[in-house]
Amino acid sequence: MRQVGWVLALLLALIAPAAQAQGEDGYDLWLRYRLANAYPREAYDQQFREVIHQGSSATLDAATDELRRASHRIMGHPVPLIDAPVGDGSLVIGTPANSPIIAALHLPLESLGTQGYLIRSLTIDGHRVNVIAANSDIGVLYGAFRFIRQLQTGQPITALDISDAPKLQLRILDHWDNPTRYVERGYAGQSLWDWQTLPGYTNPRYTDYARADASIGVNGVVLNNVNANVVMLTPQWLVKARALADIFRPWGIKVYLSAKFSAPMELGGLKTNDPLDPQVAAWWKAKADEIYALIPDFGGFLVKANSEGQPGPQDYHRTHADGANMLADALAPHGGIVMWRAFVYASENPDDRAKQAYNDFQPLDGKFRPNVLVQIKNGPIDFQPREPFHPLFGAMPHTPEMIEVQLSKEYLGFATHLAYLGTMWSEVLGSETGRGGTVADVIETPVAPGAPTGMAGAANAGTDRNWTGSQFNQANWYAFGRLAWDPKVSAGDIARDWAKMTWGTDPAVVEPVVAMMMRSREAVVDYMTPLGLVHQMATGTHYGPGPWVSDLARPEWNPHYYSKADASGIGFDRTATGSSAIGQYAPKLRESFANLRKTDEKLLLYFHHVPWDYRTKSGRTLWDELVIHYDQGVESVRQMQANWAALKGKIDERRWQEVAQFLAIQLQEAIWWRDASIAYFQSVSKLPLPAGHAAPAHDLDWYKAISNPFAPGDTKPGL
């Protein structure tokens, strides 16, 4: 076996250039499994000779298949699969239930729960072996991916003692995919789900998607857009969902659906959707029974109700709790859950948009069924480059709260801007709520024994060959999984692991790549919305700058609603002299938010309307500080370009070229953002630019005239 392995390894090494005639295109994601360098490989050949796999299940088979796939490509030969006996270099995987060998080891598995795993190097019958043990097959699968990560990142596989279990139960990707395969706020091609050929054709890509999710611990997928179409709930379409559920199941992934609240009338022909109407409740119960007959482990419903035109219980003067509980009762007998989104605001409501979700939901604390989670966006506005954490976190102590983040960068430059979101999500998760710890503490802590916990991400995967629209956007998919597994993992460690698995383990590559990633989100904040500004993007598409827009019907559609830029200054006063939104935060935070001097300048204009001549901590005026931040953003992109240019030749040419071209687009658009924003705000502040800072390339009207009606992802694309 070893010799054959060596021959194959030699061949793989020699053949690599030919095999990559077309060049790497990123399809492999972080599961790239490239041949390891000679040094660790020689050790791996000694220490990882075979997989001992007792018992059998679809999930255990998935784990062994992945171990063989990984060993084949990383070590040059697939390790053999046997069921006994152990020898030096055996990898024993399984659970006490299906593996007598593991049962005999009496390992401390109690603390691992149903999804954790333990990886340990130990001796069996005098043989040095590694063991991946868990209480469940899915735990074994997660452990296998963890073991593979050691190989991918060139780490030793001796003296292993790794024990890990997810901090959150539900780690879910929300696909905003329509039945037409159009993806709302999607920038990576079409929906991965080819509804027309499902269920008959099961594209192998569905399995590769599941592998990627499982490798980072994602255990749930909402198949369709929260702005839902009821067709998803018809028998004709449920069999398509079933086909995907069958493919995802071995990888520990449950399928969920976004449910449109008006389905009883649209599909059932009822006269109402009133959640307190017995016929409506009965219709949903029957629908739930129908779904579970097809998909026994169906996860449940995600609901966007009474928000942005979606129907909901308030149409019948019922509360969000009334609506959620009615659906929860239909799912409860089957073990399903409801994820009810708190992202609500109404144009009729004159109050600060940032306050409306809290006002609607906080009073409902304790009124939800145990199988309901309230799904809260990371911030009170809408996935901005930077905004404070959402005041609802910690404010509903009797209600399961899950956080929703967005991978697809609707407000951060779409696919082409390099923006690593691990740092943004860590910033939010690490925010002290003043109500039972950080946001991470809040979502990790069950509100009652056995109460659900979770994190959701609006997915960024589509049919683009690289899955996510750019090579670096893959890092946001990866980081979501890692943070949903453990919200307190460092964004830097995640970036480093991803960089090694995606670009290679050479430190001369890894460190510059990590440096680019770690500064990237702040760069976007600086050239789009510095100092606490939000929502300055062009209305509708959210592509490019539109700070001057102030004439649209609904106030919150206007970027000017958020900047409040006028002769007196700029920023949204959310203190007592303004909307009093700070009153929704814990008392201990209000005081600092209320105080101009104590407010973190990163959020200055989110909480305060500040005079143009206000002296910032740097001693510069606010106006000068603002201009300098825009230029810092552009400069950071130039520095990312310099980092990347230095990597030419160290990275496969095709992926290098793609990233280089994307960075050039990002620089162009960063300058567009900088120039257009300064041109507009200068027309308001009437102040000169600080010395050494160039005037915009064009006048304000030139920037106002730019229109991009066909930018991707808009909710109502022209055809």
Next chain:
Amino acid sequence: MRQVGWVLALLLALIAPAAQAQGEDGYDLWLRYRLANAYPREAYDQQFREVIHQGSSATLDAATDELRRASHRIMGHPVPLIDAPVGDGSLVIGTPANSPIIAALHLPLESLGTQGYLIRSLTIDGHRVNVIAANSDIGVLYGAFRFIRQLQTGQPITALDISDAPKLQLRILDHWDNPTRYVERGYAGQSLWDWQTLPGYTNPRYTDYARADASIGVNGVVLNNVNANVVMLTPQWLVKARALADIFRPWGIKVYLSAKFSAPMELGGLKTNDPLDPQVAAWWKAKADEIYALIPDFGGFLVKANSEGQPGPQDYHRTHADGANMLADALAPHGGIVMWRAFVYASENPDDRAKQAYNDFQPLDGKFRPNVLVQIKNGPIDFQPREPFHPLFGAMPHTPEMIEVQLSKEYLGFATHLAYLGTMWSEVLGSETGRGGTVADVIETPVAPGAPTGMAGAANAGTDRNWTGSQFNQANWYAFGRLAWDPKVSAGDIARDWAKMTWGTDPAVVEPVVAMMMRSREAVVDYMTPLGLVHQMATGTHYGPGPWVSDLARPEWNPHYYSKADASGIGFDRTATGSSAIGQYAPKLRESFANLRKTDEKLLLYFHHVPWDYRTKSGRTLWDELVIHYDQGVESVRQMQANWAALKGKIDERRWQEVAQFLAIQLQEAIWWRDASIAYFQSVSKLPLPAGHAAPAHDLDWYKAISNPFAPGDTKPGL
């Protein structure tokens, strides 16, 4: 060199399984370039040792790159590239202008024109060499692909004497792609053109697309939908078109755009689009100048006017000639052309839809500028599984007529039905017009010296990994190119070449595959629209059967308009007793079309309304014959499945599985078509099914209740 080659060949052979870990997915199309079997490979190693390439141009470099790519993968090593001297096994490529070696050979190149090539085995200075010679670099590129075909199909490369030149000047693919990347009547994912990242990001796939087109002689691409959006003509979008033109240029491909006739008002702010208005003419002239400043070899405009709601000259009581000539005059100074579509019909016009194009255009013969071609669909209706050739062919002796066919199978089961269209197109091209030969003769023969000739195909390529939505749809792209190059090539020969290049040269694979292809289109005709029926598809999506639809506002939207099924019989009477459409054909054809007995039964119900009890040539009644044809169609799909099942293990597993799953979908839908059609027509004929033919699985109402609002490709998809 040879030894290195052998080592690499050995490695490639040994490594093949590992390299294809994910399995082949069809991305390589017919340019698959798999390692040749030992036998021809040993010969190739002797007879193809190096490429001698003198002079240089982007197109010559493309040719040599392709020869090296092909040799690398087919022979196991890339042949070296040198500029002299010749030796045994040299391949000398070039033109007399750029290659002294070729100039010295004084080869008979006159007859090859500007796009043809000559491939000859001969001796130079006592060395046995092959030569690819042409009058132009593009001719050399076409010759290189022809030479590579020898290698791909395992043919000898000695004693070569191949001389070929295209029979048609313009070989153009029309992409019905919208600025949103939605493809109208597209079933293979999104548009290949990622407008959002163009021109900054030039996806390598654009080059692979150009390689595929060039390999079959396609020399023009219309980038956008004939139902055109004016945004394509804005400066912001023209630079995106330029980026594609720059990528396509070395491959001999010109870029064209679909022009919306209302652009002067929509973009130019003029008060009219009247083609005789000097300001309108001036606007188009300025627009043409603007385009050519960006794209010096821009091909010209494709126009859909006064058809299906598109604006056109008739809005101003001008003729199609007035409109086409105005645009032609704007393009003429730059050498551009206008392709003006004859696909026109109006709901206000009570006359037989099949007659309207002829009535509008035939009287305009001789009134068009020399750089205008009238683009005529293969049949008078609309890309049906079968319809007669269009009566305009040969009826405009003073006007360049080009044929338009559709690759994307809008009416032939979309992507999932295996239907090789080479046989359909050959049937049309081989049809005797009674006016100067066959349709092929008509389109091949310039109406004046130097007058343009051409063939257009509505493209079927999109972002799907396999390009065309299914593995077998690739054959229709390939066949289009081959027939546009030479409309008289046999569909069987094309199928055989494609099968060898796509599935392997083993006759045990090639012959069953070719057999499937050659029967496939007739199978679709039989289970969808037998005996000359047309347009029985569900309205709007054209997905699935809808023969009962008869209640829509516009008569020609109703399938019943085309079947005229009633108690007395079925079929559209186009004889003197009916719409007299046969009067548009040449006198010598009218007589047979008018005579029930002389009409080819394949077109029986297209020309005649026939009693249910009419005795067909088989002696069976029309009703029995109809039912038997539906069942023949289903049976043919079962036989294709049997052919394919026997190939398991002979074909790479991933592609085999994909085709097997698609055939299962096709069988299911063929049965759906058969059952729904019989259920409906039996409700009209009131006749019993012939003995041994099963009743439909469900009653008519069940089939009527089926709705597929989100079937792909519709012009107005729900979002």
